Amino acid sequence: xxxxxxxxxxxxxxxxxxxxxxxxxxxxxxxxxxxxxxxxxxxxxxxxxxxxxxxxxxxxxxxxxxxxxxxxxxxxxxxxxxxxxxxxxxxxxxxxxxxxxxxxxxxxxxxxxxxxxxxxxxxxxxxxxxxxxxxxxxxxxxxxxxxxxxxxxxxxxxxxxxxxxxxxxxxxxxxxxxxxxxxxxxxxxxxxxxxxxxxxxxxxxxxxxxxxxxxxxxxxxxxxxxxxxxxxxxxxxxxxxxxxxxxxxxxxxxxxxxxxxxxxxxxxxxxxxxxxxxxxxxxxxxxxxxxxxxxxxxxxxxxxxxxxxxxxxxxxxxxxxxxxxxxxxxxxxxxxxxxxxxxxxxxxxxxxxxxxxxxxxxxxxxxxxxxxxxxxxxxxxxxxxxxxxxxxxxxxxxxxxxxxxxxxxxxxxxxxxxxxxxxxxxxxxxxxxxxxxxxxxxxxxxxxxxxxxxxxxxxxxxxxxxxxxxxxxxxxxxxxxxxxxxxxxxxxxxxxxxxxxxxxxxxxxxxxxxxxxxxxxxxxxxxxxxxxxxxxxxxxxxxxxxxxxxxxxxxxxxxxxxxxxxxxxxxxxxxxxxxxxxxxxxxxxxxxxxxxxxxxxxxxxxxxxxxxxxxxxxxxxxxxxxxxxxxxxxxxxxxxxxxxxxxxxxxxxxxxxxxxxxxxxxxxxxxxxxxxxxxxxxxxxxxxxxxxxxxxxxxx
Amino acid sequence: xxxxxxxxxxxxxxxxxxxxxxxxxxxxxxxxxxxxxxxxxxxxxxxxxxxxxxxxxxxxxxxxxxxxxxxxxxxxxxxx
Numbered sequence: 142x143x144x145x146x147x148x149x150x151x152x153x154x155x156x157x158x159x160x161x162x163x164x165x166x167x168x169x170x171x172x173x174x175x176x177x178x179x180x181x182x183x184x185x186x187x188x189x190x191x192x193x194x195x196x197x198x199x200x201x202x203x204x205x206x207x208x209x210x211x212x213x214x215x216x217x218x219x220x221x222x223x224x225x226x227x228x229x230x231x232x233x234x235x236x237x238x239x240x241x242x243x244x245x246x247x248x249x250x251x252x253x254x255x256x257x258x259x260x261x262x263x264x265x266x267x268x269x270x271x272x273x274x275x276x277x278x279x280x281x282x283x284x285x286x287x288x289x290x291x292x293x294x295x296x297x298x299x300x301x302x303x304x305x306x307x308x309x310x311x312x313x314x315x316x317x318x319x320x321x322x323x324x325x326x327x328x329x330x331x332x333x334x335x336x337x338x339x340x341x342x343x344x345x346x347x348x349x350x351x352x353x354x355x356x357x358x359x360x361x362x363x364x365x366x367x368x369x370x371x372x373x374x375x376x377x378x379x380x381x382x383x384x385x386x387x388x389x390x391x392x393x394x395x396x397x398x399x400x401x402x403x404x405x406x407x408x409x410x411x412x413x414x415x416x417x418x419x420x421x422x423x424x425x426x427x428x429x430x431x432x433x434x435x436x437x438x439x440x441x442x443x444x445x446x447x448x449x450x451x452x453x454x455x456x457x458x459x460x461x462x463x464x465x466x467x468x469x470x471x472x473x474x475x476x477x478x479x480x481x482x483x484x485x486x487x488x489x490x491x492x493x494x495x496x497x498x499x500x501x502x503x504x505x506x507x508x509x510x511x512x513x514x515x516x517x518x519x520x521x522x523x524x525x526x527x528x529x530x531x532x533x534x535x536x537x538x539x540x541x542x543x544x545x546x547x548x549x550x551x552x553x554x555x556x557x558x559x560x561x562x563x564x565x566x567x568x569x570x571x572x573x574x575x576x577x578x579x580x581x582x583x584x585x586x587x588x589x590x591x592x593x594x595x596x597x598x599x600x601x602x603x604x605x606x607x608x609x610x611x612x613x614x615x616x617x618x619x620x621x622x623x624x625x626x627x628x629x630x631x632x633x634x635x636x637x638x639x640x641x642x643x644x645x646x647x648x649x650x651x652x653x654x655x656x657x658x659x660x661x662x663x664x665x666x667x668x669x670x671x672x673x674x675x676x677x678x679x680x681x682x683x684x685x686x687x688x689x690x691x692x693x694x695x696x697x698x699x700x701x702x703x704x705x706x707x708x709x710x711x712x713x714x715x716x717x718x719x720x721x722x723x724x725x726x727x728x729x730x731x732x733x734x735x736x737x738x739x740x741x742x743x744x745x746x747x748x749x750x751x752x753x754x755x756x757x758x759x760x761x762x763x764x765x766x767x768x769x770x771x772x773x774x775x776x777x778x779x780x781x782x783x784x785x786x787x788x789x790x791x792x793x794x795x796x797x798x799x800x801x802x803x804x805x806x807x808x809x810x811x812x813x814x815x816x817x818x819x820x821x822x823x824x825x826x827x828x829x830x831x832x833x834x835x836x837x838x839x840x841x
Numbered sequence: 842x843x844x845x846x847x848x849x850x851x852x853x854x855x856x857x858x859x860x861x862x863x864x865x866x867x868x869x870x871x872x873x874x875x876x877x878x879x880x881x882x883x884x885x886x887x888x889x890x891x892x893x894x895x896x897x898x899x900x901x902x903x904x905x906x907x908x909x910x911x912x913x914x915x916x917x918x919x920x921x
Contacts, residue, residue, distance in 0.1 A: 202870065207870050238901045238902075238903050240900070241873070241901060244873070269902070370865060372867075372869055373865060375868075375869030376872045376877070378869075379869055379872035380872065380877055383872075383877060383880075387900070396902075405904075406885065409886060409895075409904075410886075413886045413895070416889075503906075506906075507888055507893055507906050508892075510888070510892060510908065511891065511892030512892075514908075544868070544870075620907075620910075621906075621908045621911075622874055622905060623905070624874065624903055624906075625904035627904075
């Protein structure tokens with residue numbers, strides 16, 4: 142038997158996600174809707190002797206879609222053949238904005254959906270001075286009303302008890318204006334099985350993507366024949382509903398003084414202050430980057446130490462041979478290179494999710510819109526851009542709540558410039574190599590350098606947007622409207638789930654690629670195309686017969702690497718990377734990074750372990766990648782491979798180049814266009830090459 | 842004393858009733874979030890250099906921000 146499907150529907154900021162977490166506990170997963178990468182949260186609840194499939198829909202104010210997110214909601218709720226089509230819809234509301242939620246509830250019911258009505262955030266009833274006559278509301282909505290507080294878990298049991306509820310039909314809350322009656326009658330003939338309101342929805346939307354082409358055309362013909370304006374129809378519906386619901390609620394809801402909005406207002410006076418607001422925002426950003434760099438230090442040191450111990454242990458306990466070598470220098474080194482950066486990724490996601498939960502994020506949108514508009518972006522671009530500081534993949538997806546198609550495209554095109562956590566490992570390693578660990582005015586200089594790299598990402602994003610803004614033509618006029626929710630202390634359950642989802646997702650996705658590439662690299666480094674690789678010992682002995690045993694082994698190893706597949710590939714691309722100040726070993730790192738940037742560090746670990754694996758037992762310190770890279774000599778110049786000039790050049794290259802297959806794939810999906818994906822990849826990588834070239838040639 | 846004004850001209854703290862919205866370009870989302878004829882709003886915050894303005898929709902007691910360019914198209918009358 143199919144599991145009963147339960148869907149959570151509601152406005153943004155009503156605590157829907159907290160409720161979802163309460164219902165499903167940790168029994169949930171985050172995936173994508175088929176075909177498009179809109180985040181889908183679904184989970185299982187076992188109760189009432191059965192198991193329910195629970196889906197948390199993206200927050201929406203109305204069933205008329207304004208953005209991709211909202212289109213998903215309409216597509217699921219309007220299509221009985223959709224696999225997520227609910228057996229029961231839970232409309233989630235909060236006390237203050239209950240009217241908006243009732244309008245959404247009416248829309249859902251008139252599509253033909255059975256629904257119950259949940260008033261969440263009951264704790265706010267008192268502080269917001271609201272009284273609701275539940276019995277009257279229940280008879281108005283013709284369904285069960287459940288009061289919950291998802292944060293404390295109050296009311297959840299009562300909610301679970303009514304999940305099998307089958308409320309009677311609820312229709313005719315919308316009096317269709319007489320001037321629309323005739324077109325509506327015509328449209329009804331096209332959809333004999335649909336409810337009247339569903340037909341109205343079809344008619345009042347500019348384009349209903351899920352309908353067959355001929356139905357879309359027929360709807361368009363009706364709209365043209367009667368000169369219907371979809372915007373106007375939606376506004377008319379909104380007005381009628383507002384009026385009738387207000388009238389109906391006048392006896393049901395009593396409002397008194399409101400303590401909480403006073404509190405929010407006084408906080409906003411500071412956080413939205415024309416000067417102080419910006420100082421605090423940039424101060425917070427600076428704090429985040431200092432935190433990423435300095436708080437994570439001890440954790441990273443212990444992870445580093447742990448992997449050094451694992452390596453030493455495996456080396457001592459396993460027999461020598463190619464498989465042991467693959468395990469230690471391919472797999473363990475590669476995984477270690479990524480696990481070490483988890484603390485930083487967690488810190489970044491913690492801050493982002495904290496800002497989202499408290500309601501501060503939309504204040505940032507408010508503060509930044511004015512400054513992003515000239516670049517062709519929108520205040521809402523702040524969220525993709527800031528999430529881009531974690532990972533471009535969810536960030537590009539976050540752009541879907543931008544209503545204007547052009548602003549959305551621009552945001553997606555420039556978001557990958559933002560310094561994502563995959564760049565962090567590379568920046569940290571290179572900054573540690575070329576910037577001294579001193580402090581200026583109490584600030585860690587390496588932290589400042591990292592901050593500069595983040596600024597560079599932002600500048601790259603904005604300037605590119607400015608250029609692209611001139612090129613792309615706009616179809617629709619731009620507008621912006623968003624809610625600033627009241628401040629709340631964060632629901633730590635949400636923060637923790639969010640941080641866990643994002644960082645484990647990153648670790649698994651990146652881990653898969655790194656594991657694969659580490660193995661490929663190991664194979665390429667341990668086999669060669671000709672006998673020079675296999676006869677290395679004899680050739681070296683012949684050339685320099687007087688070497689000590691130790692020197693001989695080292696010479697053989699480096700001769701072997703030079704003549705392995707990996708060595709030949711690295712040398713093959715050397716002419717292209719030499720002007721940027723890199724040698725062939727760094728070239729290998731660069732190539733492997735085109736799969737994903739974070740691979741660089743893992744690759745370097747593999748490349749350099751092969752380079753001097755004889756030394757590994759000698760000195761425990763040499764185990765760490767950093768000291769290995771520090772002592773590395775550039776084969777072309779004879780200078781340290783990671784000096785100031787080549788370091789800056791590498792930093793610039795990684796700052797701008799599009800080196801992430803997953804991002805390319807997501808951009809392709811979200812833009813639906815190979816053209817824009819290709820333009821983006823070429824633009825970014827070209828810019829990276831030129832910037833790195835200029836920097837190295839000036840600094841060397 | 843002027844009794845009518847578009848929303849972008851208002852000062853912080855002024856309370857007005859929306860009369861009409863002068864553009865078919867403005868999407869229905871504005872209506873849904875509380876900018877419809879008859880709705881009473883109070884200006885709460887303004888971002889500097891002609892940035893967005895934030896209004897309190899009195900009926901639902903929610904804070905909604907819009908750009909000045911759209912605020913200019915919304916006509917309102919002062920209420921005492």
